[in-house]
Amino acid sequence: MKPIQLFDPDSSTYTYVLFDQSTREAVIIDPVEEQIERDLACLREYGLKLVWTVETHAHADHITSAGKLAEMAGARTAAPAGCGIGTAAVQLQHGDTLSFGGESLRALQTPGHTAGSMSFVWRDHVFTGDTLLINGCGRTDFQSGSAQDLYHSITQVLFALPDYTSVWPGHDYQGRTHSTIGQEKASNARVAGRSEAEFVAIMEALNLPKPRRIDEAVPANLTSGLRHDADGALLMQPRPPAKGGYAGDVSPQLAWQWVQSGEAALVDVRTDAEREWVGFVPGAIPLAWKQWPGMQPNPQFDAGIRQAAEGGLKLVLLCRSGVRSIAAAQRATELGLEAYNILEGFEGDPDAQAQRGRRGGWRFHGLPWRQN
Numbered sequence: 001m002k003p004i005q006l007f008d009p010d011s012s013t014y015t016y017v018l019f020d021q022s023t024r025e026a027v028i029i030d031p032v033e034e035q036i037e038r039d040l041a042c043l044r045e046y047g048l049k050l051v052w053t054v055e056t057h058a059h060a061d062h063i064t065s066a067g068k069l070a071e072m073a074g075a076r077t078a079a080p081a082g083c084g085i086g087t088a089a090v091q092l093q094h095g096d097t098l099s100f101g102g103e104s105l106r107a108l109q110t111p112g113h114t115a116g117s118m119s120f121v122w123r124d125h126v127f128t129g130d131t132l133l134i135n136g137c138g139r140t141d142f143q144s145g146s147a148q149d150l151y152h153s154i155t156q157v158l159f160a161l162p163d164y165t166s167v168w169p170g171h172d173y174q175g176r177t178h179s180t181i182g183q184e185k186a187s188n189a190r191v192a193g194r195s196e197a198e199f200v201a202i203m204e205a206l207n208l209p210k211p212r213r214i215d216e217a218v219p220a221n222l223t224s225g226l227r228h229d230a231d232g233a234l235l236m237q238p239r240p241p242a243k244g245g246y247a248g249d250v251s252p253q254l255a256w257q258w259v260q261s262g263e264a265a266l267v268d269v270r271t272d273a274e275r276e277w278v279g280f281v282p283g284a285i286p287l288a289w290k291q292w293p294g295m296q297p298n299p300q301f302d303a304g305i306r307q308a309a310e311g312g313l314k315l316v317l318l319c320r321s322g323v324r325s326i327a328a329a330q331r332a333t334e335l336g337l338e339a340y341n342i343l344e345g346f347e348g349d350p351d352a353q354a355q356r357g358r359r360g361g362w363r364f365h366g367l368p369w370r371q372n
Helices: 033-046 066-073 147-160 181-187 196-204 214-221 252-261 272-278 301-308 324-334 350-355
Strands: 004-008 013-019 025-029 049-054 076-080 090-092 097-100 103-109 118-122 125-129 166-169 248-250 264-268 314-318 339-342
Touching (some): 013 033, 013 166, 025 033, 025 097, 033 066, 049 097, 166 181, 252 264, 252 314, 264 301, 314 324, 324 339
Parallel strands (some): 025 049, 076 090, 125 166, 264 314
Antiparallel strands (some): 013 025, 097 103, 103 118
């Protein structure tokens, strides 16, 4: 059984979908923001239930859709612990496994391209991200990269796998799709037959240009692709909506300022089940956009959102990651109301990770919306 391999031509990124044939539970590795509709269509085509979104590292050349896919498909996020992706629900260590149906994905710590990079083994396949490419490897000149670490990761960790193991890289720029460990051990131009010193000299002489999107991609990817203004710029100004159909997007800080001044009503559009398990937002109006099981539309939403806006209040809408709140804001706008989406939701706050999983223990972007 082979993985489903998908390709983003702009960044030359490979995304992989793996699934259990019996349960149809699936994992997606290294999804790309611009390809989210393609990936959702793939899940529908194969009749799959996404249970994990997984990152090999914090990417510098594209923004991930991991957080949004998790929200839309009901999955969980997982990322290497050493990458600092604080929004990932599971922080992976070397040897950890992720189960999907009767299948499992095993994490291998393979630093070098970045300090926290991981590869993942499934059956007789390995997904190497930017650690090992076909006839090459990832660069080591930024994000705490280390040529020495990369050499060790390739020669001592990946090359320790059986020669027949299929290699599925994170990128390829020449149309190649996969290789094997045996082929790379024998012929990889940067590694095969090279000493560590020779490899380091090759990597130090590359002089590659800076990745075009690194300044926006890395901060966004440290929040599973959920927060695109991670430098804090323009926090106190509403911004035009990304997809249109509602008044705009606002930071949690600006939303809280509006609520405190009496300009806006805060509406929590998560499901009742999420609020019960994860925690309530004191002062927020609980009004689900959809409900579990099955994420069915809430027939009471229209009446509830009109009531929330009584007196001409603005509406600031919150969900888990900022996906459902966009749809809810669009519907409120159709009803003639002034509605804003709060960026990122709960999962956009790396500082909240220590609280994740404790009932009632969420802290929303460091603001005083917390129930102990």
